[in-house]
Amino acid sequence: MSTVTLDGTSTRAAERTPRRTARFGAGRIASHAVMAVMAVYFLLPFWWLLVAATKNNDGLFGSQPLWFGGDFSLFDNLSRLFTQDDGVYLKWLRNSALYSVVSGFGATAVAALAGYAFAKLRFPGRNALFAALLGLIMVPMTALVLPTYLLMSEIGLTDSVWAVILPSLLNPFGVYLLRVYAHDSVPDEMLEAARIDGAGEFRVFLSVALPAMRPALVTVLLFTMVATWNNFFLPLVMLSDDDLFPLTVGLRTWYQSATIGSGGGQALFNVIVAGSLVAIIPLIIAFLLLQRYWRGGLTIGAVK
Amino acid sequence: MRIRKGPGRHAAAGWLFVTPFTVLLVAFLLLPMAYAAKLSLYRSTLVQGEVFAWLDNYRQALGDPEFRRGVVRVIVFGVVQTPVMIALALVFALLIDEATSRLSRFFRLAAFVPYAVPVVIGTLMWGFLYSPRTGLFSSAGGLDPLSGDTVLVSLGNVVTWQWAGYNMIVLYAALQGLPREVYESARIDGAGPVQIALRIKTPMISAAIVLVTIFTIIGTLQFFTEPLILQPLNPGAITNSYTPNMYAYHQAFSYQQYNYSAAISFLLGAVVFIGSYIFLFVTRRRSALR
């Protein structure tokens, strides 16, 4: 952590520093060639997806993967996507958004409270609890999904939105990050001053600590939201009602049904492709719009 | 609130603030762990039901060739794929740190975007592209990315595609946090960009490198979603015991061996936990986790 700064502004300041790259002409060309080739590699599947979304099953199975072919069926695919199984896809889209927004804000709030308390408040058991937290960061969460399922079924919480949201609220790493950040960036004098003014601890937290922790909060929020949006194993195990599925589990269900062949299977490949395209568009737009936050915030992610 | 001096002066507030987190920690980490531990000590058979069996499940797991093959597979995968991906991420990070052009900014974004794609969708896309007859390699005479010999490499490619850019950005952020003066002076002493990158920049961000490596290792040992999604394309190569996590999943959900599954999960969790701690310990001077 010592070499990592959390400060978004230093990033931007550093970019303004003039560089003398022009001196190394050959190296510059070589490095740009590498970047160009690798950019093609990273974008290739997206290009395929865009092309494939315009094809019907015949086109998918019978034409070049990287170029348009067959009938242009993009709109047909989209209309099937939104009408398949009574428009369940829209529900999945809404569920994914709900889970990631609620989990994102919830986990960030929980982590902010705890991180701040670990950094700035003294209470008995603090060190022991924090040591436990450090150890638990390393516990592989997927190994716990099954026992969590069995436990939650005891209290009848499986197959509900809570079965997905509640476990996602636990983010030991977020607590750790916010503790480090609060430790460095929330000035003790300001806390004391607020207390002397008669503010209660919660007020001090809201009015002094939270604003100072903002950049780190944004980062934790973004990461939790993306992690929940992309989560697959937890909802796969927890949910049986397809009205509650997030996109990832829903699309897998269609894929499963497309590749099962036997009775009840449906070759939904074109629908799945269109669904994949629609599913990643919001994320990519969010990415482009929030670019600044990612870059600023990712310095903190240097330890994630 | 009254202001008191002394170690417990925020006791009430402190506890109150960590309560939500502690409750979650107990409910979704400690209790499930304890429950898995308890389950793993019982044995249930389809015919007789559940009986206490001490460490029988662990003994069975350690002697189970399918489980062992899965463990070896993810270790091989981790040993090969992790360094390759981290090395790529490091090279990319050093490149975009050095070059400030429109292309490098574009590349930075292009490499990072796969991270925004859910693993399920990323793997589905590559699954189509791997298809021997309609995919990318259909013209590359006889190369089948999904055959038993190549599918592990193909899976490695999916993981690399998805995460290299993310790790690149993390390392890049660490590079951006370095004080510029250090290598400006080296530059004046006549060091070229390659030397600066390897001798100065890389050692200075070793903390970040250690961390991304740890998290990658934790991720690969839990390998699950990618092979599960590719499985229908070649179930002969990707079996139900392909990775320990898939094995645990199928033991529980396909074969109803919840106890055996819990033992595998617990064993896997222990291996990952101990493994990451050893790695952290060995590299502790460089590590950033305090």
Added chain:
Amino acid sequence: MSVRHSSLKRGRRRPVRAMVAVVAAAALTAAGCGGSGDAGGKPDGPVKIKVWAWYPSFKPVVDHFNKTHTDVQIEWTNAGTGQDQYTKLQTALKAGKGAPDVVMIEFQEIPTFQLTKHLVDMGEYGANAAKGNYVDWAWKQVSAGDKVYAIPVDAGPMAMLYRKDIFDKYKLTVPKTWAEFKEQAQKLKKASPSSFMTDFGANDGGFMTGLLWQAGARPFDYTSAKAPNIGLSLNGPQAKQTMSYWEDMVGTGLADTTAFATTDFYTGLTTGKYATYLAAGWGPGYLASVAKKTSGKWRAAPLPQWTDGANAQGDWGGSAFAVTDQSEHPKEATKVAMEIFGVDKEAWRIGIDQAFLFPTTTPILEWDYFRGKEYEFFGGQKVNEVFVPAYNGVGEFRWSPFNSYYFSQLTTALNQAIEKKTSWPAALDTVQQNLTKYASQQGFKVAP
């Protein structure tokens, strides 16, 4: 409707009275369980029955049921296809809550769920009344004596779908036996080296078991009454003969081994790479939906026989509705299981035209709408004239109570034999060994 509404409202305001009503309802249901009264369980309007199923186009079927029934209403959930749903069902059954009243289960999985005693004996609720609507083998898939564990819905009798244009082009004749099938395959290979006679999808346990079934192999000697005794014979002579045949077909390049239901497989069907598709009763509609471009070029013919002139048939796929032990209304649940499709022509119209289901009840099979239906995709052929006799010719067959494990072992062993080019019959020996070991571990007494 309005009566139900007001009683609900009253109930909410006066919890005590609602309690009384619930107790009364429970008592009435319990009386119903005894098999005496049939007026049970409806002081508070219709009984809600939760159903899990993954049939395509199932929503209109449910709507139709709810429209035509006033005492029982279905709440339907699609909880995943195949293994996904079984996974959820197993965990819910184990957890003791969360399972539906009625659940769709494929034939081969019924013993698995029956073994853990989570399936209600529907015979106690009058399910045996439906017995006469089913041919013997189909009814035996879901029952043991008077005990009925599920009501059959659809099946998958096997037949051969072939490309008439390709057969005409290369002057192939429609094979009556597997030996002729191979001859025609060789003829095709000679004329068009890049073509295959068919595709052998070794990823599909149901497909392979269907072929074994036709060949007369009976891998499992098991009924719920016999547990914990089970007979295992995965590597019997008929099974080995079948696998040797296909090993030879694949080894000589006459049959392809692309996994079924993958994009590559569909490509093969659309591009004419495969001259035949060994399919099941649900195959024609399914094929029509994935290979639209080839419409009119396909025909159906009976599955080739091992012995000339014989009538041995196999089944690949098929499902039924079972009632779980978590249902509080087993009587109504049984009614739902029997009547969702049952012999209801409106429901079956949807099942046949939109979901490509192959019915199991004789009245529907004999119904001209189904049997006489002309399929444009098959050049106007009445393909069910091929499939219905195939269905009637299927022999009795038993499944094991650990079918997921069996399918997984079968597909793994055969795929590895294909990959490593080792002997296929030997792969069956491996399956036999692994299953024997597994069954003993699980506490079964295994007999060969």
